[in-house]
Amino acid sequence: MNFLVTFLSYLPFFIVLGYILMDIFKQNPAVQHSVAYKTRRAINWLPLGFTYAFLYMARYNLTVSKNALGSLMSKESFGTIFGVGAFVYAIAFLINGPLTDKIGGKRAIIISAVGAALANVAMGFLVYGRLVKQWNINLTGWFVVLYGLNMYFQSYGAVAIVKVNAGWFHVRERGTFGGIFGILISLGLFFAFDWGLAVVNATKATLDTNLNWIEQILRSLLGSAGSPIDQTWMVFFVPAGILVIFALLDFLIIRDMPSGAGFPDIYTADASAGEDDKPFSLGEILKKILTNKILLTIAFIEFCTGVLRNGVMHWYPIFLKDYLKLPNSAFMVANWGLLLMLAGVFGGMFAGTISDRVFKSRRGPVAAIFYGAMFIAVLIMAFVVKGNQTVLAVAAVAMSFCVIGTHGVLSGTSTMDFGGRRAAGTAVGLIDGFVYLGTGVQSLSLGFITTHNWSWWPIFLIPFTLIGFYLATRIWQAIPVPKAANTK
Numbered sequence: 001m002n003f004l005v006t007f008l009s010y011l012p013f014f015i016v017l018g019y020i021l022m023d024i025f026k027q028n029p030a031v032q033h034s035v036a037y038k039t040r041r042a043i044n045w046l047p048l049g050f051t052y053a054f055l056y057m058a059r060y061n062l063t064v065s066k067n068a069l070g071s072l073m074s075k076e077s078f079g080t081i082f083g084v085g086a087f088v089y090a091i092a093f094l095i096n097g098p099l100t101d102k103i104g105g106k107r108a109i110i111i112s113a114v115g116a117a118l119a120n121v122a123m124g125f126l127v128y129g130r131l132v133k134q135w136n137i138n139l140t141g142w143f144v145v146l147y148g149l150n151m152y153f154q155s156y157g158a159v160a161i162v163k164v165n166a167g168w169f170h171v172r173e174r175g176t177f178g179g180i181f182g183i184l185i186s187l188g189l190f191f192a193f194d195w196g197l198a199v200v201n202a203t204k205a206t207l208d209t210n211l212n213w214i215e216q217i218l219r220s221l222l223g224s225a226g227s228p229i230d231q232t233w234m235v236f237f238v239p240a241g242i243l244v245i246f247a248l249l250d251f252l253i254i255r256d257m258p259s260g261a262g263f264p265d266i267y268t269a270d271a272s273a274g275e276d277d278k279p280f281s282l283g284e285i286l287k288k289i290l291t292n293k294i295l296l297t298i299a300f301i302e303f304c305t306g307v308l309r310n311g312v313m314h315w316y317p318i319f320l321k322d323y324l325k326l327p328n329s330a331f332m333v334a335n336w337g338l339l340l341m342l343a344g345v346f347g348g349m350f351a352g353t354i355s356d357r358v359f360k361s362r363r364g365p366v367a368a369i370f371y372g373a374m375f376i377a378v379l380i381m382a383f384v385v386k387g388n389q390t391v392l393a394v395a396a397v398a399m400s401f402c403v404i405g406t407h408g409v410l411s412g413t414s415t416m417d418f419g420g421r422r423a424a425g426t427a428v429g430l431i432d433g434f435v436y437l438g439t440g441v442q443s444l445s446l447g448f449i450t451t452h453n454w455s456w457w458p459i460f461l462i463p464f465t466l467i468g469f470y471l472a473t474r475i476w477q478a479i480p481v482p483k484a485a486n487t488k
Contacts, residue, residue, distance in 0.1 A: 015345055016183055020046075031170040033266075040261050041168045047253050048105075048161055049184040051113050051246040055157045056188025057195060058116045058239035062147060063314050064196035065127070067321050068232045069139075072130070075318065077140040079447015082314070084144050085151035086306075086440035090433040092155040097429020100156065104256040105163035108156045113247035115153025117240040122146050124236030131229055155432070158411060162428040167257045170266060180352075185404055186344025191239075193317065193337025199238050201328060203231035210329075294478045295427060297471055298410050299434040301367060304468035305410070306438025308374060309403045311461050313340060315446055316396045323454050324389070332393055340404075343397050347405030355409050362479050363409045368472035370402040375465035377402070381458035406468075411435060438464075 024038045033041075062085075066078040073081075100108040123146045129135040161184075201211060202218035205228055211219060222234055255261040290296075317336045320326045326333050351366045359365045380395040411431045442460075449456045 011342070011345075015349070016180075016187075019180060019183070037258065037263050040263065041258075044168065044254055044261065045161075045165055045180070047246060047249040048109055048164055049180065050187075051109055051243070051250055052157050052161050053184050053188035053191055054239060054242050054246060055112060055116055055154055056185065057191035058120050058236075058243055059150070059154050060189065060192035060314075061120070061196045061235045061239060062143075063317065064193065064200060065232060065235050067317065068200045068230065068235065069127070072139055073143075075322065075451050076447045077143075078318075079443045079445075081140060081143045081147050082310075083440045083443035083447065085147040086310075086436040086443055088148040089151040089155045090436040090440060092152050093159070093426075093429030093433035096155050097159055097426040097433075100159045100163050100429070101426050105160040105165075106250065106254045106256050108160035108163065109254070110247050110250050112153050112156035112160060113243040113250065115156075116150055117243040117247070119146055119150035119153060120236040120240040120243075123150070124233040124240070127233040127236065131232065151436075155429070155436075158432045159428050162411075164254065164256055167265065180348070183345050183348050185408065186341040186348065189313065189344060190337040190341035193340065194335065195337070196235050196239075197328060197334065197337070199235045200230075200232065203234045205230050290430075294475055295430065297475050298363075299431050301371075301468050301471045301475075302407070302410055302431050303434040303438040304371075304464040304471075305403055305407050306435035306440075307442040307464045308378070308399065308438075308461055308468070309407065309435075310439045311442040311446060311457075311464075312396050312399045312403070314443075315450060315457060318450070319454060319457070322450070323386075339397050340400050343401040344404035347401040347403075348408040351405030351409045360479075362477065364472055364475035364478050366409050367406050368469060368476065370406045371465055371469035371472050374399055374402045375462070375469060378458050378461045378465055382462065385455055385458055407435070 020042045024035055024042060062078070062082055066073045096108070123143065126137070126139070126142050126146065130137060130139055198215045199218060199222075202215040203222055218238075222231065222238075257265055259265045317333060320330065320333050320336075328334060332339075347370075351370065355361060355363055355366045377395045377398045381392055381399075384391045384395070411428060445460060446457060449460055
């Protein structure tokens with residue numbers, strides 16, 4: 001079993017490598033790029049994408065810390081902290097989306113990485129003070145402020161990755177990028193939940209499980225052996241250090257446009273193709289986004305995605321610890337991040353592939369199919385939540401497969417398609433903002449609901465699968481129309 005888990009842990013990295021090689025050497029009949037161009041494009045998005053993945057580690061480490069801190073952070077406190085952070089993230093798009101369209105994705109991802117790193121250092125220092133120095137502080141109140149600050153900087157991440165890649169990918173190959181986007185999200189979840197749990201295990205004062213080789217290395221590097229107290233603050237310090245390293249790599253490697261790397265800029269065939277050289281106008285961009293019925297429909301679908309994604313991703317491991325009282329060594333606790341990663345990788349690949357190959361770059365059909373499957377999965381969860389835990393686990397993983405695949409083709413791809421390269425930052429800001437409005441709603445709601453009765457957890461999610469399915473059918477035929485034909 002340990003060998004299988006180790007193999008599966010590294011599988012997504014080989015899938016990323018396979019995606020890169022396929023993208024570089026396989027010809028797309030709809031788009032002609034040189035091998036040199038596609039190689040440089042891969043070099044461009046790899047550090048960008050891994051920065052985005054590690055931002056997830058610095059975001060969802062809150063869930064890992066909640067389980068590690070025990071009574072110091074109740075379910076309601078966790079719901080409040082994450083809920084406020086989610087609302088900050090959602091509102092921040094009003095500033096960060098248009099700002100990223102102005103300053104470019106490269107600067108935005110560096111701001112995101114450095115800002116999130118500093119916020120995580122502050123949260124880690126706060127936990128250190130509470131556990132070691134016995135500071136008499138309101139941990140929930142301080143975390144609301146600091147995690148909100150973290151989420152403000154985090155909100156630059158998705159905006160930046162879509163903004164940069166909008167200039168490098170043609171519409172007919174963005175389904176592939178949607179798959180890549182799903183893989184990056186999935187790696188981020190793996191880093192957050194499994195690497196985060198590895199940090200917690202490695203920094204315990206009293207070991208309650210056998211450490212794997214990664215945890216043993218961490219324990220040696222972090223000097224945790226012999227500590228009289230659990231060093232839970234390291235779950236914040238470690239991702240902060242990684243983000244600083246990637247911010248430096250981003251500065252050295254990323255280019256906002258192909259022309260910045262010595263290649264001609266490409267005709268993207270998205271909604272802004274043909275007007276790319278016009279001066280930037282914030283008012284014009286906002287009007288384009290806020291009057292686009294397709295983008296607004298996608299925004300409301302992604303509101304439902306935010307409820308469903310985090311309604312399962314966060315609350316299932318809390319359910320395992322709070323209701324079932326499982327130890328960290330239990331398979332579903334120790335490998336939840338791995339399972340999320342695998343579900344997301346294959347969900348993103350499947351969604352992106354059928355979007356481009358079967359539905360000719362339409363994203364609505366994929367979202368509708370996945371939302372229909374989510375309705376079935378969450379209905380099963382409602383029936384077995386306090387019964388057959390194997391079926392519940394399968395349904396939870398199936399939910400993650402569908403919801404990450406949906407998020408990849410909508411937030412990661414449709415924003416580029418219908419916002420166009422010039423407005424990609426504002427478009428993804430709007431869409432991701434709605435994702436986190438949904439996240440905030442479920443966080444505050446489920447923090448209260450699960451405190452009283454876990455049976456209501458999946459029931460709360462059911463209406464959002466139906467709303468999302470209906471809205472997805474409304475954009476079944478939607479595809480972007482370029483402003484002008486290709487003249488290059």
